[in-house]
Amino acid sequence: MSDTHAHSVAFVRTEPLPELPPPPGETGMVKWMQQNLFSSIPSSILTLVSLYVIYLLVAFVAPWMANGIWNTDSLAECRTALDGATGACFSVISERWNQLLFGFSYPTEFYWRPGLAFILLFVAAAPVMFFDLPRKMLIFTGLYPFIAFWLIWGGTIYTPLFALAGVVVGYLVYSRYVKDSFAMGFFGGVIAAFITWFIGGYIVDAIAPAEPFLEAVASRNMGGFMLNMILGVVCVSLSLPLGIVLALGRQSDMPIIKWICVVFIEFIRGVPLITLLFVANVVLAFFLPPGTTFDLILRVIIMITMFSAAYIAEVIRGGLAALPKGQYEAADSLGLDYAQAMRLIILPQALKISIPGIVNVAVGLFKDTVLVSVISMFDLLGMIRGPILSSTEWNGVYWELFMAASVLFFVVCYGISQYSQWLERRLATDHR
Amino acid sequence: MKKTAFYGALTVAGFAASMASAATLDDVKERGVLNCGVTTGLVGFASPDANGVWDGFDVGVCRAVAAAVLGDSDAVEFVPTTGKTRFTALASGEIDMLARNTTWTFSRDVDLKFEFVGINYYDGQGFLVPRDLGVSSAKELDGATVCIQTGTTTELNLADYFRSNNISYEPVPIETNAEGQQQYLAGACDVYTTDASGLAATRAAFENPADHVVLPEIVSKEPLGPLVRHGDNDWADVVRWSLNALIAAEELGVTSANIEELAAAPTGNPEVNRLLGTEGELGAMLGLEADWAKNAIAAGGNYGELFEKNIGENTPIGLARGLNAQWTDGGLLYSPPFR
Numbered sequence: 001m002s003d004t005h006a007h008s009v010a011f012v013r014t015e016p017l018p019e020l021p022p023p024p025g026e027t028g029m030v031k032w033m034q035q036n037l038f039s040s041i042p043s044s045i046l047t048l049v050s051l052y053v054i055y056l057l058v059a060f061v062a063p064w065m066a067n068g069i070w071n072t073d074s075l076a077e078c079r080t081a082l083d084g085a086t087g088a089c090f091s092v093i094s095e096r097w098n099q100l101l102f103g104f105s106y107p108t109e110f111y112w113r114p115g116l117a118f119i120l121l122f123v124a125a126a127p128v129m130f131f132d133l134p135r136k137m138l139i140f141t142g143l144y145p146f147i148a149f150w151l152i153w154g155g156t157i158y159t160p161l162f163a164l165a166g167v168v169v170g171y172l173v174y175s176r177y178v179k180d181s182f183a184m185g186f187f188g189g190v191i192a193a194f195i196t197w198f199i200g201g202y203i204v205d206a207i208a209p210a211e212p213f214l215e216a217v218a219s220r221n222m223g224g225f226m227l228n229m230i231l232g233v234v235c236v237s238l239s240l241p242l243g244i245v246l247a248l249g250r251q252s253d254m255p256i257i258k259w260i261c262v263v264f265i266e267f268i269r270g271v272p273l274i275t276l277l278f279v280a281n282v283v284l285a286f287f288l289p290p291g292t293t294f295d296l297i298l299r300v301i302i303m304i305t306m307f308s309a310a311y312i313a314e315v316i317r318g319g320l321a322a323l324p325k326g327q328y329e330a331a332d333s334l335g336l337d338y339a340q341a342m343r344l345i346i347l348p349q350a351l352k353i354s355i356p357g358i359v360n361v362a363v364g365l366f367k368d369t370v371l372v373s374v375i376s377m378f379d380l381l382g383m384i385r386g387p388i389l390s391s392t393e394w395n396g397v398y399w400e401l402f403m404a405a406s407v408l409f410f411v412v413c414y415g416i417s418q419y420s421q422w423l424e425r426r427l428a429t430d431h432r
Numbered sequence: 433m434k435k436t437a438f439y440g441a442l443t444v445a446g447f448a449a450s451m452a453s454a455a456t457l458d459d460v461k462e463r464g465v466l467n468c469g470v471t472t473g474l475v476g477f478a479s480p481d482a483n484g485v486w487d488g489f490d491v492g493v494c495r496a497v498a499a500a501v502l503g504d505s506d507a508v509e510f511v512p513t514t515g516k517t518r519f520t521a522l523a524s525g526e527i528d529m530l531a532r533n534t535t536w537t538f539s540r541d542v543d544l545k546f547e548f549v550g551i552n553y554y555d556g557q558g559f560l561v562p563r564d565l566g567v568s569s570a571k572e573l574d575g576a577t578v579c580i581q582t583g584t585t586t587e588l589n590l591a592d593y594f595r596s597n598n599i600s601y602e603p604v605p606i607e608t609n610a611e612g613q614q615q616y617l618a619g620a621c622d623v624y625t626t627d628a629s630g631l632a633a634t635r636a637a638f639e640n641p642a643d644h645v646v647l648p649e650i651v652s653k654e655p656l657g658p659l660v661r662h663g664d665n666d667w668a669d670v671v672r673w674s675l676n677a678l679i680a681a682e683e684l685g686v687t688s689a690n691i692e693e694l695a696a697a698p699t700g701n702p703e704v705n706r707l708l709g710t711e712g713e714l715g716a717m718l719g720l721e722a723d724w725a726k727n728a729i730a731a732g733g734n735y736g737e738l739f740e741k742n743i744g745e746n747t748p749i750g751l752a753r754g755l756n757a758q759w760t761d762g763g764l765l766y767s768p769p770f771r
Contacts, residue, residue: 076748079639095482104484220511282520376472376512386512387480389610390473392748396637398610 063087068400070094074393092397093404096388100404103223103378104387110154110217114226117151120144121233129419152230155216156208162200166193182339219297223378225408230297231379232366232412235304239365240358242305243312244351248342250317261313268310274371276303281375300372308365315357319350352427359420363413380405456528456660456667457719460501465509468494469527472512475633476743476751477533486510490531492738493552493658493675496728497529500674500720505731519544522661529671531658533629535585545662549672552657552735554755554764556650557589558628560635563643565622570649574599579612579621581605586626589652609634627654629743629751636748670718677725680707680767681734683758688733695726707770714770725770735765 025031037047067087071094072078078089093100102111124144127137146160170193178185222230249261268276280299323346331341351358373382384401388394460466470478470490478488486494491510499505511527522530523545533555534540536548559570567573570593580587582605594601604621606612613634616624624631628650635641658675660668681687684704686694695708705711709722718724732738736758743751757763 075637099482099484104480108483278516282517282524286520286524373472374514374516376514376517378472378512382472385610386472388473390471390475390479391481392475392479392636395475395633395748396613398614 075396076393088400089397090400092388092394092400096383096394099224099383099388100380100408101224102226103221103383105221106217106223106226107215107221110215113151113154113214117148118226118229120147120151124148129423150214152222152226153217153219154212154214156204156212157214158200158204158208162197162204165200166196169193169196219295222297224383225380227297227372227377227379228366228369228409229412231301231304231369231372234301235308235365235369236362238301238305239307239309239312242309244316244347246309246313247316247320250313251320264306265310265313268306269314273304273307273368274374276307277371277375279303296377300375300377304365304369308361311361312358315354315361316350318357319352319354320346322353323349352424355420355424355427359416363416366413366416367409380408456664457501457670460528460667464502465507466494466498466501466529467509467511467527468497469511469513469518469521469530469532470494471532472514474533475636476629476747476749478510478531480510487742489553489738489742490533490658492732492742493531493678494529495731496678497658497671497674499727499731500677500724501670503721503723503727505727519546522546522659525661528667529658529660533656534659536655536657536659540659546659547662547668548657548659549668550657550675551655551764552675553629553655555627555629555654555656556755557586557625557652557654558631558650559647560616560624560631560644561622561647563645567647570647570651571597571599573601573623575601576622577602577604577620578623578625579604579606579615580625581609581612582607585652590625593649593651613637629749632743632751633749636750666719670720673718674725674728676767677707677728677770678735678738679758679765680770681725681729682736682765683760683767686729686734688730688737691726691730695723703770 021027025034038044063086065088067082067085068090069078069081069087070090072081072089072091073095075089075092078091082089098108098111102114106114121144123137124141127133127135127141143164146164149163150157150160170189173192174185174189176185177188246261246265249257250265252258252261277300280303281296284294284299327345327349328341331345336344370379370381372379373385376382376386378386384405388401389397470486470488473479474488474490476488477490478486480486486508494508494510495505498508511521513521513527513530513532518530518532518534519540521527530546531552533553535555536551540546541548559573561567561573573594578590578601580590580603587603590601590603601623604615606615609626609630612624612626615621617638624634626634628646631646635644635646638644658671660671680703681691684701684707686704686707691708694704695710698705698710702711706714708726709715709724713722715722715724721727733741739751739753739756740746743749745752753761753763755764757765759766
């Protein structure tokens with residue numbers, strides 16, 4: 001039978017036909033455009049209009065950017081150099097670049113110090129942000145605040161050393177007593193740290209050399225993007241633990257703690273940040289004797305930290321509320337005490353849920369640091385609106401400066417956002 | 433040190449604020465630095481240059497006072513203040529004096545408890561229009577659209593002026609001077625109105641300043657001057673007479689160029705001698721050195737020199753002396769005699 005069949009067919013193809021290209025119009029650019037840009041008459045019209053708008057934008061911006069002038073000394077010179085052509089005066093950015101970054105009164109010869117602190121920030125942040133790195137790097141992270149303070153503000157090294165000593169003493173006391181009772185360990189640690197700082201304050205005054213290795217730079221000389229970075233980094237890193245404590249306190253069964261947290265959160269959230277900044281700058285000055293400099297940056301840091309901690313507390317409370325009750329009961333049934341249950345079971349899950357919200361607050365907070373320009377601090381925006389725009393050379397340059405500020409902020413905020421997305425993927429344990 | 437001071441502050445806060453105003457002059461001498469409040473930046477009046485050195489017309493007053501008190505025009509800590517923080521900074525003692533183009537008004541002088549020690553610039557609200565509009569007087573602005581900063585006295589002055597002249601206008605509200613410039617250049621309004629000095633600075637920043645004119649009408653009085661806290665008359669005298677010394681120096685022909693020569697030995701003009709300390713005891717009466725006024729004038733020149741250097745006709749801002757000329761030249765500057 002098979003023979004018959006074989007002979008009845010003249011030709012049998014033994015290998016498949018080569019694939020033909022799809023018909024024209026069903027693939028590649030054409031198909032994509034037809035599907036996405038010109039699928040119907042209204043969308044075709046919208047596409048054409050959008051293309052025209054994009055063309056207008058590019059036609060306006062491209063020559064402006066391309067003709068940009070980078071090396072003149074004033075707006076008038078820049079306009080002469082352009083000679084009527086469209087073009088940007090980027091010279092203001094190149095001439096005042098250092099002022100945009102460091103403010104106008106940070107000593108020029110010390111620019112390397114905040115620069116170095118900035119580079120070390122990445123080394124310090126790396127082990128916190130990427131858990132695959134060796135855990136020993138966390139030691140540097142712990143030391144970093146003191147190193148950065150010493151680099152940026154300068155002065156005698158004993159100040160950060162004694163600040164560090166206070167933290168160490170506080171931790172030692174805490175770990176000695178925490179086994180008996182958490183409250184005792186906690187408050188004992190705090191009190192011990194304060195005693196160390198108090199005594200240290202007198203010792204530093206006594207032994208501080210007249211000519212410290214790094215010359216001191218006063219807080220009022222800080223400025224530019226450096227100030228935004230200082231405020232942003234310090235306030236975010238302080239407000240996260242404070243926010244966790246507030247969120248837990250708000251859920252606590254102990255009425256006093258609960259009500260303190262509720263009142264704090266609701267009060268701070270009900271007040272605009274700018275009001276708090278005015279309090280820090282203006283109202284506090286009335287309660288301090290003249291000549292006392294309770295550092296303005298410190299005052300602002302306290303206010304911004306309180307503000308963002310209240311928001312972060314609410315974000316984390318959302319994460320806590322999202323956990324099923326079974327998780328709490330499971331922790332209880334394992335015989336874990338409150339601190340263990342929170343540390344090992346509840347918070348890891350709640351914080352994971354809260355990441356987008358926390359990042360949202362962090363990005364918003366970082367951008368909110370420009371509000372300090374209203375209380376006459378020269379952050380990036382304060383530098384632009386004040387000294388640079390009011391100099392006779394650069395009065396009238398707006399686009400270039402604000403564009404530079406946007407770029408600086410965008411880079412940082414986009415970086416934070418990308419990191420948080422990576423973190424969410426990395427921590428994803430469910431099977432979505 | 434800072435911490436202990438802070439704890440102390442909590443207990444003595446109330447006292448200290450009232451005690452501080454007692455002897456600002458002694459405080460400044462002891463500190464060796466004058467804390468002078470200035471703007472965060474205003475073209476020609478105060479702004480730091482690329483090296484962070486403050487310069488400008490108001491800054492010149494600060495430097496003159498520092499030179500008079502401390503003998504060093506660089507012994508100034510410039511404390512930048514915004515329109516919102518300036519009065520509290522002065523009242524709380526953070527600054528010793530405020531030289532921040534602040535208008536002398538009744539309520540600021542009386543109700544806010546400050547002491548205006550003089551006027552270093554007579555300003556007033558003016559109008560900026562494009563030359564193409566063909567307008568030569570503000571009275572021809574009937575029906576014009578006007579860019580105006582909201583919530584300022586300029587808004588009220590404008591309404592008053594147009595109503596009293598029986599003409600109408602359409603306001604275009606703006607928030608800041610920067611916004612005003614952009615709106616005006618974009619043609620959103622026919623007229624831009626703010627203080628005349630601000631208009632001149634704004635016009636100077638334009639690509640073609642010649643295409644715009646400042647109309648001759650000035651519709652409000654804005655006397656700008658340095659101020660100090662109420663209740664410390666000795667210090668107020670020091671600041672007042674430092675400013676007067678600059679004004680008198682111009683009237684008497686004392687400039688930064690000839691001051692060394694004039695101060696070296698008594699001259700034929702007794703008032704110059706008293707001013708420069710080669711005759712009489714004026715410095716001692718103020719509690720200062722005999723050469724206080726010489727230092728103040730040498731710091732940045734006399735009033736006219738400061739004006740010409742920072743905001744005068746040869747600068748991009750190009751303000752004419754106008755009301756700010758000496759009384760002998762038809763202006764309002766009139767220093768009481770040094771006697």
